Amino acid sequence: MSTLTYWLWLTTRPSLKPGEAARLADRFGGPEKVYFADPAEYELAGLSAPLREELAAKELDWPERILEDCARLGIRILTIQDAEYPERLRQIDTPPALLYVKGRAIPFDELVTIGVVGSRNATPYGKRIAEELGRDLALRGAVLVSGIAQGLDSTALRSAIEAGGTVCSVLGGGIDRVYPVTSEDLFRIVPQVGALISEYPPGTEPEGWHFPVRNRLISGLSLGVAAVQAGERSGTLITARTALDQNRDVFAFPGPAGKRSCAGTNLLIQRGEAKLIQSAEDILVEYEGLYPGRLTDPDREGTLLTDEPPQAAPPRRGTAASRPLPVRPQRPPEPEKAVDKPEGRAYSTFKDQNEGFTEDEKQILLTLGERTLRPDDLVEETGLTASQVLTALTMLTMRGFLKEEPGNRFLAPLIFREEAPEE
Secondary structure (H helix, E strand, O other), X not given: OOHHHHHHHHHOOOOOOOOHHHHHHHHHOOHHHHHHOXXXXXXXXXXXXXXXXXXXXXXXHHXXXXXXXXXXXXXXXXXXXXXXXXXXXXXXXXXOOEEEEEEOOOOHHHOOEEEEEOOOOXXXXXXXXXXXXXXXXXXXXXXXXXXXXXXXXXXXHHHHHHOOOOEEEEOOOOOOOOOOHHHHHHHHHHHHHEEEEEOOOOOOOOOOOHHHHHHHHHHHOOOEEEEOOOOOOOHHHHHHHHHHHOOOEEEEOOOOOOOHHHHHHHHHHHOOOOEEOOOHHHHHOOOOOOOOOOOOOOOOOOOEEOOOOOXXXXXXXXXXXXXXXXXXXXXXXXXXXXXXXXXXXXXXXXXXXXXXXXXXXXHHHHHHOOOOEOHHHHHHHHOOOHHHHHHHHHHHHHOOOOEEEOOOEEEOOEEEOOOOOOO
């Protein structure tokens, strides 16, 4: 039986408190030792009666089902013993023993990672700040970590994605449980440009009490947490408090005096618990010297996650960079025939749509044509960089011009073709 199976068995004991599975495994010498311990050892360890009873149940059906679900859903599992498990998270007081991850491998410990939190009931002021912050963090090469809730969390995420950034969303339920429904598209898009992370196995419903527990992971993965806008009783303040307890930096945007919607963030500043900020630059200036080469020049295009580090930094695996790929000759276009048009799909031109497509988006749509291709195929055929392709795919999918099929393949409901030159 694999060690992972025993980890799954241990972490699915209902009475365990946050971080307790990792502590138990450390105390007994591993999850296998916890599994094979006898009731007297549990009692000697001072465990509660309900937990002792749960540990006495040795069935492994549930762990096996979780493994099957993860394989089916494309979710990988990190244990606290794995090298890929973020060291930042390993060092908090209550680290999760397991992380369920869907998407890209993000080397959090090597990157400037900023948590962004804020109210679900945002004002236009808060939305504007969140949009600017998400965009500017992305353009400077920082990784944005947030929840995925309706409000400022999703606003900042969408803005960072639109700017071509790397993002991570930490969930309060299983990765296969879309919540809230208004963020359904983000559950599809975030794994393409970053990662969805949860400490809960697939099938876990997003219970209300999960979210305050989840917040320790947002701050734990981050160097600092930025509070955009929050009332005095907002959950944003819980994340800020958790960040302070974890010795993370806390930043806050000030709001108009007397406005209830900004009372919480103003209070953080008033108490000296948060640095007053007015832009992403006020955050990133704290980390430029600590992470040389990891942030781009503010006047240049932002970097995205690739397999190679930037030249300015020592070579380390899995760091942020933007690596251009060689331009490859494109195959000549084949003549179109009306009989070849797939059923239910129409031809169109960019002029007909009047959508203001970027040149990258146009190249993607023309290359796809009637076909269904993977991002790797598009990189090879277009000569665009991986980051350019991913950004274009994300934006076109959000706007409905692409559909993602199983196997990370994309097709265009409308088949675009070159416009005839004007005579």
